[in-house]
Amino acid sequence: MKTILAAYSGVKKGSSSSILSALHDLPSVPWLTRSKIVKHLQVISVLQFVITFLAMGIGCSLLLMYMFCTDCWVIAAIYTAWLIYDWNTPKQGGRRSTWVRNWTVWKYFRDYFPIRLIKTHNLLPSRNYIFGYHPHGIFCFGAFCNFGTEATGFSKIFPGIKPSLATLAGNFRLPVFRDYLMSGGICPVNRNSIDYLLSSNGTGNAVVIVIGGAAESLDCAPGMNSVTLKNRKGFVKLALKQGADLVPVYSFGENEVYKQLIFDDGSWWRTVQKRLQKILGFAPCLFHGCGLFFPESWGLVPYCKPITTVVGEPITVPKIEEPTQDVIDMYHAMYIRSLKSLFDNNKTRFGLNESDTLHIQ
Numbered sequence: 001m002k003t004i005l006a007a008y009s010g011v012k013k014g015s016s017s018s019i020l021s022a023l024h025d026l027p028s029v030p031w032l033t034r035s036k037i038v039k040h041l042q043v044i045s046v047l048q049f050v051i052t053f054l055a056m057g058i059g060c061s062l063l064l065m066y067m068f069c070t071d072c073w074v075i076a077a078i079y080t081a082w083l084i085y086d087w088n089t090p091k092q093g094g095r096r097s098t099w100v101r102n103w104t105v106w107k108y109f110r111d112y113f114p115i116r117l118i119k120t121h122n123l124l125p126s127r128n129y130i131f132g133y134h135p136h137g138i139f140c141f142g143a144f145c146n147f148g149t150e151a152t153g154f155s156k157i158f159p160g161i162k163p164s165l166a167t168l169a170g171n172f173r174l175p176v177f178r179d180y181l182m183s184g185g186i187c188p189v190n191r192n193s194i195d196y197l198l199s200s201n202g203t204g205n206a207v208v209i210v211i212g213g214a215a216e217s218l219d220c221a222p223g224m225n226s227v228t229l230k231n232r233k234g235f236v237k238l239a240l241k242q243g244a245d246l247v248p249v250y251s252f253g254e255n256e257v258y259k260q261l262i263f264d265d266g267s268w269w270r271t272v273q274k275r276l277q278k279i280l281g282f283a284p285c286l287f288h289g290c291g292l293f294f295p296e297s298w299g300l301v302p303y304c305k306p307i308t309t310v311v312g313e314p315i316t317v318p319k320i321e322e323p324t325q326d327v328i329d330m331y332h333a334m335y336i337r338s339l340k341s342l343f344d345n346n347k348t349r350f351g352l353n354e355s356d357t358l359h360i361q
Contacts, residue, residue, distance in 0.1 A: 042112035045112065048105070057176075089182070091190070094187050107151050112302075113141065115146065120310060129205070135227050138302075142251035167181065194238055207244075215228050219262060225352070225357065225359060233329070242319065247314045252307070252308045254307055312342040315331070
């Protein structure tokens with residue numbers, strides 16, 4: 001009994017070392033080894049992220065509506081009033097929490113794949129930045145872990161830089177889920193939100209935009225190195241208007257963690273996917289990972305594949321209130337060259353062959 005209480009006490013402390021030291025004191029059980037327990041904690045941490053992303057917003061919305069039909073309607077009314085009052089907060093820098101960003105669960109999340117963050121150049125705290133993240137993958141595991149948490153030590157690697165990962169604006173209309181996202185420093189990917197961060201929040205800000213978005217997720221699968229970028233120029237225009245430097249970011253392994261059924265362009269299924277993408281804001285992908293209890297089975301748990309996020313060299317961008325299309329095209333071309341160079345210089349270090357190339361579509 002004392003051993004069990006000691007283990008429980010270690011978990012409550014919330015630190016990785018406390019948990020592992022408590023596990024070390026558990027009785028010796030053949031199927032309950034320390035390494036297996038750590039692995040289970042890693043799987044649970046990843047699965048909770050996937051389920052939270054898929055169901056938390058809808059679940060909390062339904063719960064709020066249900067509470068209006070019960071004796072708890074007063075609580076629901078108070079929260080709704082707060083929601084209306086707080087509606088514009090996500091567009092005005094959000095409400096990040098250092099405590100949430102440093103949760104121990106994110107370290108288990110990081111170690112499951114594992115995920116690493118690599119710096120190639122220093123970033124000046126006196127400048128603002130737009131990070132272009134590639135590729136999207138299914139769930140952007142690398143983007144969330146590196147920029148939505150402190151699991152990989154972003155603040156230590158880039159001192160004086162505050163990252164804000166941009167995601168679908170529709171997520172911030174969902175009760176509770178919006179607050180959960182904001183606590184990680186996540187913001188809506190719209191002009192008002194990004195303009196605020198780059199113009200009204202001082203310097204040392206880095207807005208992380210997954211450039212390919214939902215469209216790119218339809219083409220992600222193991223072995224594919226393609227990004228949707230050729231006609232994505234809005235982020236370049238934003239950078240020019242705010243004088244924010246552009247930084248290419250590539251995550252090697254992001255496409256390897258799930259297998260997806262990819263339909264040919266022009267097929268009936270691809271047409272349905274694209275139409276739903278325009279309606280819902282995200283792409284309904286047909287994907288699978290491994291099972292929770294049997295790795296050989298299909299499930300929502302991603303495959304254990306390393307994800308290495310490499311942050312490239314910043315491209316200095318002047319501030320131009322009304323940039324012409326020629327100027328936008330010039331900096332867009334510079335960004336593409338920089339991204340290709342980042343990919344080519346690092347591909348053999350992180351599992352790819354010298355003959356592999358990055359396809360821009």
